[in-house]
Amino acid sequence: MTQKYTVAIEKVSQILFEAITTREENLKDKVFEIDTDLLSLLRVIGLRVMSMLLTMLITQVTTQAQRPGWKIQRRPTIKYTTIFGELEIESPYLWNKKQKKGMRPVAEGLGITAGKHSTALTRAIADFGAEESFNQASLRFEEHYGFKVEKSKLRREVLKVTYLSKTFVEKRLENSIEESQSKSHKKTERILLELDGCHLRTGVKIPSDQVGLTKVRKIKKSSRKIEWKETRVAFARPVEKKKERTYVAKMAKYPEIIEQLIGAAYDQGWFSGSQIFTGRRYFYFYRESPFTITYLLRQ
Numbered sequence: 081m082t083q084k085y086t087v088a089i090e091k092v093s094q095i096l097f098e099a100i101t102t103r104e105e106n107l108k109d110k111v112f113e114i115d116t117d118l119l120s121l122l123r124v125i126g127l128r129v130m131s132m133l134l135t136m137l138i139t140q141v142t143t144q145a146q147r148p149g150w151k152i153q154r155r156p157t158i159k160y161t162t163i164f165g166e167l168e169i170e171s172p173y174l175w176n177k178k179q180k181k182g183m184r185p186v187a188e189g190l191g192i193t194a195g196k197h198s199t200a201l202t203r204a205i206a207d208f209g210a211e212e213s214f215n216q217a218s219l220r221f222e223e224h225y226g227f228k229v230e231k232s233k234l235r236r237e238v239l240k241v242t243y244l245s246k247t248f249v250e251k252r253l254e255n256s257i258e259e260s261q262s263k264s265h266k267k268t269e270r271i272l273l274e275l276d277g278c279h280l281r282t283g284v285k286i287p288s289d290q291v292g293l294t295k296v297r298k299i300k301k302s303s304r305k306i307e308w309k310e311t312r313v314a315f316a317r318p319v320e321k322k323k324e325r326t327y328v329a330k331m332a333k334y335p336e337i338i339e340q341l342i343g344a345a346y347d348q349g350w351f352s353g354s355q356i357f358t359g360r361r362y363f364y365f366y367r368e369s370p371f372t373i374t375y376l377l378r379q
Contacts, residue, residue: 096121123226127164134160134169134192141189142172150174150183158186161197163204165227202237205229209238249328253343260346268349270319272357273341277312280331312337316344319357324348 082089100118101107107114146152153175157168171186171194187193204225208217214231217238222228259265288301309331317325326347328340345356 092125120226123164127162127167130162130164131167131169134167137190138170138172138186141185142174145174145183145185145189149176149178151177153182158192158194158196160192161201161229163198163200163225202241205234205237206241209234214238249340253328253340253347256343256347260351265351266349267351268318268354270355270357271316271345271348271350272319273314273316273345274358275312275314275337275341277310277337279308280311282307282309310334314341314344316341316348316350318348 096118104110110117142152151174152172154173155170156173158171160167160169169186169192171184171192174183174185175181176183204221205217208221208224211217212220214235218229218231218234221234283304283306285302286305288303290301292301293299294301310333311329311331312334313327313329314337315325315327317323326344328337328344330337330340345354350356
């Protein structure tokens with residue numbers, strides 16, 4: 081994308097360079113902090129450009145919607161969040177008196193509704209939320225991107241992405257098994273399978289028998305039921321290609337992850353003539369099952 085805007089980048093860079101060198105004193109004493117300040121400036125520029133682009137697009141879809149009989153009845157503002165920060169934008173409401181019907185061009189034409197945010201922001205939130213507690217993820221996000229996303233909102237988005245990811249993976253594995261019957265299905269002679277796992281500490285909040293409220297938040301007292309659950313991660317890939325992997329992961333027991341791993345093997349081109357290589361001895365025998373992974377794949 082940057083190749084399309086080489087000239088514009090040069091002009092903006094020159095303007096910003098001149099502004100910094102004329103306004104900042106003793107730059108040599110702040111050489112290790114210059115990039116931090118520059119990043120803050122670039123965030124502001126990014127947010128400003130996003131505001132201008134959205135204003136232009138909103139004007140376009142609203143103008144297109146103003147056909148004969150349609151008039152703007154009101155201009156409410158909604159919040160839309162980008163990777164550069166939060167924006168307040170107009171979302172005009174149009175009304176057709178004859179048809180007794182309303183329309184919101186921004187929602188219908190651009191897909192932007194109140195509280196919506198960009199794909200880049202969703203990805204950043206999901207990355208932090210998958211690695212940390214939601215409170216810690218919120219703090220890390222603010223440190224990296226310069227504005228705060230509340231932990232409750234971060235939690236909702238991570239759970240939403242988790243559900244979509246789970247659905248996508250399950251559908252892809254199902255399709256891989258179905259597509260393996262077609263003549264065009266790729267065939268891989270040698271496939272490597274790997275699996276590992278651990279136990280994760282989980283907890284469920286349940287009402288407490290104690291009477292009264294908590295000291296700090298003044299909410300009803302509760303307790304947490306602690307459980308340890310099996311979590312397993314596995315992948316399949318051609319022996320010769322280390323980077324072409326299909327991963328599967330599940331908080332479940334061994335037989336369930338094996339079902340997904342079979343789909344991963346099909347996704348990587350498994351067929352009846354494939355050689356299966358495994359990286360761990362317990363793949364060949366598991367105390368709760370008399371079957372080997374090779375046997376399962378050949379059924």
